[in-house]
Structure formats: C-alpha cells, structure tokens
Amino acid sequence: MKAAQAAVAYRERLLHLPVGVTMTRDELMMRVNTVLPEAGEAPETALDTLIASVEKGLVNSSSPRYFGFVVGGSTPVSAAADWLTAVWNQNAQVYATSPSASIIEEVVARWILELLDLPKQAGVGFVTGTQMAHFTALAIARNAVLQQYGWDGVANGLQGAPYIQIICGECCHATLHTAIHMIGLGNNNVRVVPADGEGRMDLAAFQQTLADCAGPTIVCVQAGNVNTGAFDPIDRIIALSQKKGAWVHVDGAFGLWAGTSPRFKHLVAGIEKADSWATDAHKWLNVPYDSGMVIVRAADAFSDFKAGRCAYAGPADTSHRDGSQWTPENSRRARAFVLYAALRSLGRQGVQQIIENCCDMACFFASELSGIPGARILNQVILNQVLCRIELPGVADLDGFNAAVAARIQQEGVCWMGTTRWDGQTALRISVSNWATRREDVAQSVQSIIRAVDQLKPVENLPDGRSGG
Ligand SMILES: *Cc1c(COP(=O)(O)O)cnc(C)c1O
Numbered sequence: 001m002k003a004a005q006a007a008v009a010y011r012e013r014l015l016h017l018p019v020g021v022t023m024t025r026d027e028l029m030m031r032v033n034t035v036l037p038e039a040g041e042a043p044e045t046a047l048d049t050l051i052a053s054v055e056k057g058l059v060n061s062s063s064p065r066y067f068g069f070v071v072g073g074s075t076p077v078s079a080a081a082d083w084l085t086a087v088w089n090q091n092a093q094v095y096a097t098s099p100s101a102s103i104i105e106e107v108v109a110r111w112i113l114e115l116l117d118l119p120k121q122a123g124v125g126f127v128t129g130t131q132m133a134h135f136t137a138l139a140i141a142r143n144a145v146l147q148q149y150g151w152d153g154v155a156n157g158l159q160g161a162p163y164i165q166i167i168c169g170e171c172c173h174a175t176l177h178t179a180i181h182m183i184g185l186g187n188n189n190v191r192v193v194p195a196d197g198e199g200r201m202d203l204a205a206f207q208q209t210l211a212d213c214a215g216p217t218i219v220c221v222q223a224g225n226v227n228t229g230a231f232d233p234i235d236r237i238i239a240l241s242q243k244k245g246a247w248v249h250v251d252g253a254f255g256l257w258a259g260t261s262p263r264f265k266h267l268v269a270g271i272e273k274a275d276s277w278a279t280d281a282h283k284w285l286n287v288p289y290d291s292g293m294v295i296v297r298a299a300d301a302f303s304d305f306k307a308g309r310c311a312y313a314g315p316a317d318t319s320h321r322d323g324s325q326w327t328p329e330n331s332r333r334a335r336a337f338v339l340y341a342a343l344r345s346l347g348r349q350g351v352q353q354i355i356e357n358c359c360d361m362a363c364f365f366a367s368e369l370s371g372i373p374g375a376r377i378l379n380q381v382i383l384n385q386v387l388c389r390i391e392l393p394g395v396a397d398l399d400g401f402n403a404a405v406a407a408r409i410q411q412e413g414v415c416w417m418g419t420t421r422w423d424g425q426t427a428l429r430i431s432v433s434n435w436a437t438r439r440e441d442v443a444q445s446v447q448s449i450i451r452a453v454d455q456l457k458p459v460e461n462l463p464d465g466r467s468g469g
Pocket of ligand 1: 131132175223226251253
C-alpha cells in the first residue's frame with residue numbers, strides 16, 4: 001500500500017520536479033552508506049528509508065522534458081503492468097514455470113513482427129535491451145556463417161574455426177563492439193566503413209570493403225544513429241551482402257520503430273530482408289526498463305541456445321513456447337506482460353502517434369533553436385534527434401562553452417539534455433523519445449537553453465571601453 005501510494009504520488013509530482021538530480025554523490029552517499037544492519041527493520045520503515053534516500057538522486061527521465069541520451073518515459077499502463085509483473089513474480093524460463101508468460105510471449109512476438117513489418121516466421125526473444133539483443137543475434141549469426149563453411153560453432157566454438165569477417169559503420173553504436181568481443185570475434189577484426197556527415201555508412205566504401213572479404217561474413221547496419229537519427233543505406237547494403245552470402249544484422253534500437261509510421265516508413269525500406277534485428281521497447285515504445293527484443297529471420301537458429309540444455313529441459317516440445325530457448329538467459333522476468341499491456345492500450349495507431357509526435361517535436365525544437373543567436377543545428381532533423389551547437393563570437397573555447405551550457409541547463413532542472421561529440425565538436429544532444437512531450441515542454445526547454453546561454457556568454461565590451469557587468 002505504501003509503495004503504491006508513493007509510486008502514484010511520484011508520478012503526479014513528476015511534471016513539477018526538477019528533471020535532473022538535486023544532490024551530489026557525496027550527499028547521496030551520506031544518506032545511504034550505513035553499516036549492514038544486524039537486525040532487520042520493519043518493511044515499512046525500510047521502504048521509507050529507501051524512498052527518502054534515493055529521491056534527490058533520481059534523474060526524472062520519465063518527464064516529458066527529459067531529452068538525454070535516447071531514453072523513453074514509461075506510459076502509466078506499462079508502469080502498472082510492470083508492478084504486476086514483479087508481484088506475480090513469474091519465471092519466464094519454460095512453459096511449466098508460467099503458462100501465461102509463455103502464451104503472452106507468443107502473442108507479443110507475433111504483434112511485434114506485424115507492427116515492425118518483419119518476416120512473420122522470424123523468431124523473437126525477450127531480452128534486457130539492445131546490448132543483449134546484439135549479443136544474442138551475433139552469437140547466432142556467428143554459428144550460421146560458420147555453418148555455411150562446414151563448421152559447427154556450437155560444438156567446436158572458435159577453436160580452429162574459419163576466420164569470420166565483420167563489417168560495421170564508423171558511427172555504429174558502441175554496444176556492437178561489446179557484443180563482437182563477447183562472442184569472441186575481437187574488436188581489432190572489425191572492418192570499419194567510413195561514414196558521411198550524417199553518420200551513414202558510405203555505400204561505395206562499403207562495397208569496396210565487402211569486395212575484400214572472403215569466407216564467413218557478418219555485416220552490421222544501423223537504423224537510427226544516436227546522434228543524428230540517420231539510417232545507413234540499408235536496402236543497398238543488404239542486396240550487396242546477400243549476393244556474397246553474408247549475414248546482415250540491424251541495430252534498430254529506436255530507428256526500427258520509424259517503420260510504424262507511413263511518414264517515416266521510407267527510412268526503413270528493405271529492412272525486412274535482413275537476417276537479424278535488435279531493438280528496444282524501453283526507448284520508443286515507452287515501457288519501463290529493461291525491455292528489448294532480438295529477432296532472427298531463421299527462427300530455428302535460436303536452437304543454438306537449447307544445445308546445452310537438453311538434459312535439463314528434456315527433448316524440445318514444440319506444442320508450446322519455452323522462453324529460455326529464445327534468449328541466452330535461463331530464469332528470467334516475464335517481460336512480455338508489460339509489452340502486451342502497452343500494445344493493447346496503444347494499438348497500432350497509438351504507437352504511430354508516439355513516433356510521429358516525437359519527430360514533430362524534434363522539428364519544432366530545431367526551428368525554435370535556429371532562432372537563438374549563435375545556435376547552429378548540426379544534423380538533418382529527419383527523426384527524433386537534434387544536435388545543436390552554440391557558437392557565439394568572442395568565445396574562445398566553444399567546446400567548453402557548450403558543455404557549460406548543458407551543465408547549467410541540467411542544474412536549472414526545467415529540462416535535461418546532455419552533450420555529445422559530433423564531427424570533432426561538442427554539441428547539445430536532444431532526443432525526443434517520450435510519449436508525453438508537448439509543444440509547451442519544448443518551448444519551456446528552449447527558454448531554459450536561452451537563459452543558460454545568456455548567463456554564460458562573455459560580457460560585451462561597452463563602447464567607452466568599460467566592461468559591462
Ligand atoms: C540505445 C542504443 C543501443 C543500446 O541499447 P541498450 O538498450 O542500452 O542496450 C544500441 N544501439 C542504438 C542505436 C541505440 O540507440
């Protein structure tokens with residue numbers, strides 16, 4: 001009861017809370033860093049302590065004025081379904097541990113494929129996020145491309161295996177590199193294709209790199225760059241790769257959702273011809289962390305994960321879904337309950353509206369920002385991402401100035417945005433990914449940026465030589 005009340009009160013206050021934190025690490029640590037209690041305290045007391053201890057250190061990223069990284073909010077219904085998931089405490093490992101979790105996974109998998117317009121027969125695993133989706137998909141890809149050359153990766157691993165070529169774009173997400181070394185392929189072995197000014201793989205350079213590759217090959221493409229929102233020329237890359245028998249994996253953490261809107265569908269044209277896809281629900285679908293999906297065209301390739309488990313789970317029974325056969329994990333939270341509630345409450349139209357509204361708000365942001373003296377938009381705003389750099393005359397260290405502007409904005413608390421490095425320069429990165437962001441949120445946030453710039457801009461010299469103050 002107490003937790004439910006505290007949760008409801010938090011959501012009600014969310015719009016009025018400073019978006020960023022209001023305590024330093026030391027202050028936060030002072031509140032929580034006690035000795036391990038010898039005797040336990042009453043559950044209610046422990047909860048009170050928890051709430052009081054962490055509140056000031058929460059980044060209120062479900063606020064419609066949170067524009068940091070690429071972070072979704074959580075819709076009320078998805079947050080509520082998440083509480084129930086915790087209370088029901090189902091293990092989504094096998095059918096026997098939770099028949100409901102199993103059938104909901106089946107249905108949500110089908111819905112997701114329909115919604116994202118991916119092949120109907122593809123397999124879907126419910127993982128923590130795109131990082132794990134990459135890891136899972138690339139482990140499957142590795143075994144599949146080795147199989148083409150007569151090598152059994154599940155039985156023999158990489159010891160003595162044929163060399164695998166991996167191609168990534170220069171602006172690919174860091175999580176791909178993490179996945180690549182975790183599956184044993186090594187980051188030094190990645191062939192990096194140069195990108196254009198928007199972060200898209202250069203097609204001619206890709207073609208050349210691919211021509212150099214012989215043997216098992218994996219190509220990673222990006223749908224939605226975290227800085228610019230740009231898409232690699234996916235259609236062409238897939239066509240070229242398939243001629244060589246290469247596996248194509250798509251990083252579509254948020255960009256894959258562009259396909260749910262007729263206005264942005266062209267960005268993902270041809271994407272359904274890839275071999276695997278990684279995406280997040282905790283970004284653009286606005287469900288609570290952690291929720292991602294790994295999707296593989298050849299659904300039976302997921303059997304790689306069953307290989308070691310036969311003795312434990314018994315022979316595969318295809319009359320039902322065992323969740324753990326679709327992810328590297330064994331025991332696991334029943335994440336699909338939340339997705340089911342979210343998709344029921346939004347419907348196809350609701351999802352489309354979130355995507356389109358975020359993109360509209362990003363355009364509005366960009367046009368308002370261009371009115372600020374010295375502000376320059378660095379990217380083509382084609383989706384939900386805006387890069388803005390403030391370049392005032394008389395500022396020697398523009399990188400430092402832009403970092404200071406972001407820090408001032410965060411401190412003020414009206415909105416939250418961070419910085420990134422783009423084209424060798426520091427810029428404000430604005431990602432509009434929240435279901436609830438409206439024009440007035442953008443307008444208030446632009447005012448906050450203007451205030452930060454005004455407070456930090458160099459004092460102009462007055463005509464008579466005195467310094468103004
Ligand atoms: C967020 C993101 C990732 C990583 O996703 P996680 O859910 O944090 O694991 C990978 N690629 C892109 C393009 C992203 O935006």
